[in-house]
Amino acid sequence: xxxxxxxAAAGISVLLAVIVLIAAIQTHAGADESPPAVVSQTVNGLxxxxxxxxxxxxxxxxxxxxxxxxxxxxxxASRYNLRVRLSMxxxxxxxxxxxxxxxxxxxxxxxxxxxxxxxxxxDVEAHDGDRVVNFSRTLEAEAAH
Numbered sequence: 001x002x003x004x005x006x007x008a009a010a011g012i013s014v015l016l017a018v019i020v021l022i023a024a025i026q027t028h029a030g031a032d033e034s035p036p037a038v039v040s041q042t043v044n045g046l047x048x049x050x051x052x053x054x055x056x057x058x059x060x061x062x063x064x065x066x067x068x069x070x071x072x073x074x075x076x077a078s079r080y081n082l083r084v085r086l087s088m089x090x091x092x093x094x095x096x097x098x099x100x101x102x103x104x105x106x107x108x109x110x111x112x113x114x115x116x117x118x119x120x121x122x123d124v125e126a127h128d129g130d131r132v133v134n135f136s137r138t139l140e141a142e143a144a145h
Contacts, residue, residue, distance in 0.1 A: 035119070039137040045072040048124060048135040052112070056140040062111040067124055067135075069106045076106025080126045086114055086139075087121050100124075114141035 037055035041048050046069060053064030065084065069077035082100035093115050100108035114120050124135040 034140040035138040041135045041137070043133050043135060044131070046077055046126065046133045047071075047074075048126070050122070050124065050135065050137050052139065056142045057112060057114060058144045059114050059117050059141045061144055062113055065100070065110050065112040065122075067100055067108045067126075069108065069126060076104075077126075077128075078102065078105045080108070080128045082108045082110075083125045083127075084110065084112065085123045085125075086112060087123070088116070088118060089121060091116075091118075112139075114139075117141050117143045 034056060038049060038051040040050070049068040049070075051066050051068075053066070057063035067082060069080060069082075071077050080102070084098055084100060086096040096113055096115060098110050098112065100110040103109050112122070118141060120139050120141055122137050122139055124137075126133045126135070
């Protein structure tokens, strides 16, 4: 029975199989992408550019972490206290907190030490005495070679 209905059903089945295969490939490819080395965010008129000296960062090693703060006009935002908290979602490996020091107007630096390889959340709290602004980014830590 080579009816037109069977041929159409076979064609639709092949088309659906191709769509499922393409979706699986795209999902797998997206899962392998690591977060970018530099992340910029603007919250309440304050912009933070967050970057690492080397990327991906190395676990159990000091990794230079820099945050450049600018105001809504692009001028350096000085005299903020910046605290960073590294955490791993759904893991019980512990959080790592550290302070950043202002090394130039609007430039804050410190050292991040992730405890294990994988994806980490970095939450940055900027406090100037009047307000608190929170930024966040994801970073990838890999085993040291």
